[in-house]
Amino acid sequence: MSPPPLARLLGHARGQLLAGALALTALTGLVPSLPVTGPRVEAVVVIDITGSMNTRDERLDGKPASRLDKAKATLRGLAAALPCGSRLGLGLFAERRAFLLFEPIETCADFGALDGALAGLDWRMGWEGDSRIAAGLFRAIALAGDLGSDLVFVTDGHEAPPLPARGGPAFEGKPGAVRGLIVGAGGHSPVPIPRYDDRGREIGFYGAEDVPHENRFGPPPPEAEHREGYNPRNAPFGSHAAPGQEHLSSVRDAYLRGLAAETGLAYAPLDAPGGLAEALTAAATTRSRPVRLDLRPVLGAAALAALLVLFGLLPWHIRLRETVSRLRHGA
Amino acid sequence: MTVLARFGVTAPAWLWLLPLALLPLAASAQRRVPIPSLAMVPADGLSRLVDAVLTLAGMAGIGFLVIALSGPHLAGESLARTGEGAQISLLVDRSGSMNETFAGRQPSGAEESKAAASRRILDGFVGRRAHDLVAVSAFSTSPMAVLPMTDRHDAVRAAIRAIDRPGLEATNVARGLGLALAQFGTGAPQASRVLLLVSDGAAVIDRRVQPTLREDFAKIRPTLYWLFLRTAGSPGLADRPAGEDTPQAAPERHLDLFFKSLGVPYRAFEAESAQAVEAAIREIDRQERKPISYAERRPQRDLTGLAYGLAALAMGLLLAGTLIETDLATRRPASRPAASRETRRAA
Structure with a gap:
């Protein structure tokens, strides 16, 4: 049987x-799927859209690309690389402000919208030509703190107009209260910045005589009295325009690292090895979110x-x- | 589009394992029964059939598992439907004056700024309408594309929540309008299109830009709603200025006239309070709820579950085959070495 x-x-x-x-x-x-909690990041990305970001000293798919295009491509990669449940918001930096476009949204469910918004970024959205990085960064930190999220601040660190002799504005917030990344865009050798007319058409590059090379607000630097034509009352900065390299741009990573140290953020170059997702995850606040494990x-x-x-x-x-x-x- | 053309997988690397589905052709999962000669077994059509079915089931089991692992799906399709919904391009003024109250003051206490009121009311507007595609643009000195046309209303609400953040300086409505029109894109020309402009003022539209804007409006033919958040005491759309009636003296009135001359369905709502804004939005909501034909984009359909189901079905067949397997003889032959032994798949 x-x-x-x-x-x-x-x-x-x-x-x-x-x-x-x-x-x-x-x-x-x-x-x-199993409901589990996983560490996820929530950050608002503030991207510099000022003129120096148009400098073409980055490479994208082997072709020269502007810093802004490279930054957009990298950020789209970041949105795709972050695990589901992460949230990214988007803001613009120009002049001295951080202008919020939208609050953090889910990187998977709302990926199409996020990706499309990143792809649509354009320097023409800028409202003023100034690029006061430190002031903008501090406002972006305040904005991120207000939203209760972390910050990714993408910039080349090119202050325009240059900082005055006594240095930039001081950070008044609490260092480390908002965590996140400063991302440096651009190459290390100074290259000319493209120039556009008022209808947005490229008309060449900025020349040395087109930009101020010295900020003459506030007291003059200590060595000013040795300059030609110096007069304490009538010409405290000397009688000649200061020469300089402000019409050329490169990533000011030493300056950005200094800002990062001052504000308690981390610094990463745009082409960080391992991608921005890794750098951001390392720098960001760990937030436990309910996620579904497939x-x-x-x-x-x-x-x-x-x-x-x-x-x-x-x-x-x-x-x-x-x-x-x-x-x-x-x- | 045929079904086959819409089929796609998310992890195509798995498909390299698909040839493994041929394994059941080479070997059977059934018990091997040694018998001295196949000639001992009478030819049996039923056995052959069962054998073929089990081989196919084995191939299907492996094949569907591999396909399931590759994440099969059908790409989204566009279905022409009749329902309530529209393509809405939202154009929001983010100039500095939007952060003032309807009385033109800085908000204090329970007072609401114009931006905060529009944020609250637009949030409800988007939330109520499930089938809309919404794009968000903002403008001040320059136009800003905030979100492309999307059906993700969470994202739209995240963008609307940002509109009461401090605004920028000027009101450059012409370039904003150009961008908001561009947001409609080229697809789905039969869809109902709504351009909703929310602003608290206007600016002169450059004479050089006017023909371009006119052309764009004629091409896209959206229904245009202007929600004009009027500061108390400032001139309304119908008020003629005391002096010369030029666009510079009364930009709002002339923008209204420009809109009226476009030849598209247009309606302006002058709102002097949050309640009036709410009433205007409710009116737009009602107007755009007429049954319209639109193209519904269906999200991609996940076929993973189906593939696993088919794999499970095949394995169930195999299991049944194992359960009913029986010996040729009632007693298993002793495992004795035989000089030449043929085996046969026993069904």
Whole structure:
């Protein structure tokens, strides 16, 4: 008399594998995902859209690209690389303000909207030509703090007009209260900045005579009295325009690192090894969010493995055993 | 579009494993029963059929598991439907004056700024209308594309929540209008299109830009709503200025005239209080709830569950095959070596 079918089924390896594979596959329908909490980031991205970001000293797919285009591509990559449940907002920096476009939204469910918004960024959205990085950064930090999120501030660090002799504005917030990244865009050798007319058409580059090279607000620097034509009352900065390299632009990473240290943010270059997602995750506040862990690939792969053993390994194994036994018993 | 053309997978690398589905052709998962000669077994059509079914089931089991792991899906399709919904391009003024109250003061206490009122009311407006596609643009000195046309209303509300942040200086409505029109894109020309302009003032539209704007309006033909958040005491749309009636002297009135001359359905709402804004929005909501035909974009359909289901079905067949497997003889032959032994798949 043969044993009951189920016991007979589970009594040998083939039955166990088959029943196991079926059970695992059935589980993909019953428990497709597990609710778990995972560390996720929430940050508002504030991107510099001032003139110096048009400088073409970055590379995108092997072709020269402007800093802004490179930053957009990198940020779209960041949005795609962050795990589901992360949230990104978007703001613009120009002049000395951080202008919020939208509050943080989910990077997976709202990916299309986020990606489209990043792709649509343009320097023509800027409202003024000034680029007072430090002031803008401090406002962006206040904005992120207000939203209760972290900050990603993408800039090349090119202050226009240059900072006065006594230095930039002081950070009045609490360093480290808002965490996040300052991302430096641009190359390290100074290159000319493209210039546009009032209809947005490119008309060449800024020349040395087009931009101020010295900020003459506030007291003059201490060495000013040795300058030609110096007069304490009538010409405290000397009588000649200061020469300089302000019409050329490169990423001011030493300056940005200094700002990062002052405000308690981390610094990363735009082409950080491992991508911005890694740098941001390391610098950001860890927020536990309920996320769903998709179990189906694990269950499905295990079921597939069981079937492959059943069809691929077992028959050959048995055949091999039979051959060995046949040889041993002397055919 | 045929179904096949819309089929796609998210992890195509898995598909390299698909040839493994041929394994059941080479080997059976059934028990091997050694018998001395196949000639001992009578030809049996039923056995052959069961054998073929089990082989196919094995191939299907492996094949559908591989396909399921690759994340199969059908790409979204566009269905022409009749329902309530529209493409809405929202154009919001973010000039500094939007942060003042309707009385033209800095908000204090329970008073609400114009930006805060529009934020609150637009939030409700977007939330109530499930089938709309919404794009958000802002303008002050320059136009800003905030969000492209999207059906993700969470994202739209995140953009609307940002509109009572401190605004910028000027009101450059012409370039803002150009951008808001561009947001409609080229697709779905039969969809109902609504351009909703929310601003508390106007500016002169440059004579050089006017023909371009006219052309764009004629091409896209949106229904234009202007929600004019009028500061108390300032001139309304119908008020003629005391002196010369030029666009510089009464920009709001002349913008209204410009809109009226565009030849598209147009309606202006003058709101002097949050209640009036709410009433205007409710009116727009009602107007744009007429049944319209629109293209509904269906999100992509996940077929992973279906693939797993089919794999499970195939495995169920295999399992049934294992359960009913039986010996040719009632007693298993002793495992004795045989000089030449043929085996046969026993069904």
